[in-house]
Each structure stands twice: as C-alpha cells, then as structure tokens.
Amino acid sequence: MAEFTVSLSTQSANPSWGDNAKLSFTESGAVIHLPDDSANERTIQQAARKLDGLSLPGVTLAGEWSKEQQWAFALSFTRARKPASITWANSTDKATLEQEYAALLFTRQLVNDTPEDLSPETLAQRAADWLKSLGKDNVNYTMTVGEELKNEGWVGIYNVGRGSERPPAMLVLDYNPTGNADAPIDAVLVGKGITFDSGGYSIKSSEGMLDMKCDMGGAATVTGALGLAITQGIEKRIQLILCCAENLISGHAYKLGDVLTYKNGVTVEVVNTDAEGRLVLADGLMAATDTGAPLIIDAATLTGAAMVALGSDYHAVFSMDDNAKEQMLNAAKAENERFWALPLEPFHADRCPSAFADTANSRPMKGGGGGGASNAAGFLSRFVKPEGWIHLDLAAAYHGGATAEMPVGATAKGIRTIARMLHDFNA
CATH class of the missing domain: 3.40.50 (Rossmann fold)
Known part of the structure; x- marks a missing residue:
C-alpha cells in the first residue's frame, strides 16, 4: 500500500x-x-x-x-x-518526538480503557510495569492493597475504595538512577487514581457518570510524565505515588457524616462522597512530604470548578510557593502546553468548615460552591508542606466528545511540562 x-x-x-x-x-x-x-x-x-x-x-x-x-x-x-x-x-526532532509520542500513547490508552478492565490494582501494576520496562533496575516499587491500607493508616484511599469488591491500592515507586540507595529524593509525583467514580452515596447522574473512567487521569498523567523523563535520560531520583480506588456504592461504602482521622491527626468530616479525590490525595501528599523532597507535584481530575473557570483548554495550577509556581508556568510555556494559575492562599484551608471535625472534605452545596477548585486545593494544603508543592487540577485531561481540534477521550496534555519540570526545577 x-x-x-x-x-x-x-x-x-x-x-x-x-x-x-x-x-x-x-x-x-x-x-x-x-x-x-x-x-x-x-x-x-x-x-x-x-x-x-x-x-x-x-x-x-x-x-x-x-x-x-x-x-x-x-x-x-x-x-x-x-x-x-x-x-x-x-x-533533528525525530527521536524526541518518538519519546514524547510513546508517553502520550501510554497515557491516553490508560485513561481510555474501560473501568471494568482497569481496577485499582491493575492501574497501579500497569503503571509500575511500564516504568520498570523503561527504567530497568533503577525502578523499584511496593504496593499496599485493601485492608493493609487501613492497617498502615492510609485512611483516605482505604475509605474511598472500600465500597468496591475490588480493593483500593497505593503504589509507591522509586526511580533511582544514582546507584546510591541513600541518595536524596529530588521530586515526588502524586496522582489521583480513581478508576471509576460513581460519586458514592452522593451519586452522579447517568450523564455525569459516563466519562468517569477518566477520573484516574492524574495518575496516568504523572506516570506518563515520569516515563517520558526516564526516556529523556533524567539523572534525578524521583518517587511516584499513585492513590488508586473505585468509588462505588455498597453496604461497605463510606458514608456522608463519617469522620476520617488522618495520619497527621487532621480529622475530616465527609459531607460529599463525590469529593473523594482530595481524600485519597491527602494520603499521597503526606507520604510525599515524609520523603523530604524539595519538589512535590500532585495531579488530579479533581473539580468541575476548574473546568468552569478554564474550560477544557487549560490545566489549573495552584501553589503557595511563588518560585515553584513560576517555574511550572515557565515549563508549560516552553513546552507549548496551556497551564493557568488559579488562587491559593492559606485561608483556603478553612473554606470547608465542619462542626464535627477539623475540616469537611467540601461544602454541602453543588460543586462545593464558589471557588471550589481553590477550596479543594486549600484542603490538600493541610497535608503537605507549602514549599515546593504544586497542585494541578487537570481540566484539559479528557474530552467527553470530539471537538474541531481534539479527538474524544484522553489528551495526555501536561506530560511534557511535568517532565521538563522534573529536569529543570531549582528550589
């Protein structure tokens, strides 16, 4: 032919x-x-x-x-x-394009797969297997699954995922090309890996649920970015944490009014089981903070509010570290990807009040009320040090229908920017 x-x-x-x-x-x-x-x-x-x-x-x-x-x-x-x-x-760009395109194809395929084929454990394993194939002996990982999460105190991932027959999982993967087991960790990537989001007892409408296989887009994006950085020859030690669960309804599912006590002592009242992404990310951010890494990037298809603000063209960037935020936006500009900063200040941590706990996981109103994306970022700020932390709300990760410029489904936008940030970040 x-x-x-x-x-x-x-x-x-x-x-x-x-x-x-x-x-x-x-x-x-x-x-x-x-x-x-x-x-x-x-x-x-x-x-x-x-x-x-x-x-x-x-x-x-x-x-x-x-x-x-x-x-x-x-x-x-x-x-x-x-x-x-x-x-x-x-x-001269052919080799670079082949590297980037391979990462794009992996990321898109992972997001576009059916929720039946992509359980929490499967998501974590496929991410680990792909990165292992790229990084060989420089990649090691552990996976904490089901009741082990509860036993180890990862209450967010455990509670969000316990309503499903397929257990939640937390992947911690270490890419260490230094040859030194004691080398400091330069950066940690944290991804929201909700393989299907029914909304839980705060159930979504049928049309609102249709595309919720994409709710693990954050996990796919940071995995794709790390894979790209590895193929580009990055020499830094980087950790990847994926917080994986199915948010389903059953007699064992978590409920509105539950109060979760996290490892750092913060208590959280559940006022919306459909605000589950921040609950699982809280565990990942605490684990990331414990590494002492100077750069922590979390990525999630977290709020509809970010899409209301930015449409499906931009990823929202939140940070209380102006240096880190500027470097992320510069990386996006260099990679010709659309990122846009939205507000995050210390007071946002108090924008989801609770009479029964230190904070609620949202506000009991549609979409979490005004400023919902900033309030979600404020919630996350309770579980991570502000220095060097960047939260990405991936409004441009998925298209429910084709447009004049983009096909239906996952976009993989952001993988090039995050990979560049891993290479170039200077604390």
Missing part, C-alpha cells in the same frame, strides 16, 4: 477546494494550507481531525515541519480507537 503523505504549504488552496480551504488532496496524500499568522497550529489540528476521520491506517509527514507543528498534528490525529501510525518528518 502506498504511503499517505501530509505536507504543509503557505500557499492558498486551489479555489476548487472551497473558499479559504485549509486542506486539499493530491494523488499521494494531503496538503495543509497554513494562514500567515499565529493560528498555524490550530489549523494543523483542525486538518488532522478531518484526516483522522478518514480512518487512514497511517500517514507520513513530508517536507518541512517544525517540532511543534508535528506535535500539534499528533495530538489531534491520534484517535482513541485503533489510532493510525505516524511517520515523522526527517528532522
């Missing part, structure tokens, strides 16, 4: 293709016609979506393409089901 080539042109398409057509076809493939302005990448993405709709088995990028133009094409061309292959343009 002859290869289908895709090339770029700054020339207008023949009028026979329509007024101001951005895509035309030749005997061997297609030509994307670029406007002479900053909308080039958007034009490429829209053309890629149209080409992806042809169900091509693969394409070859021909002629002159910049790295970011190729990446924009890949983001939009790679459909969720049976994605086509891409042969990169011959350029």
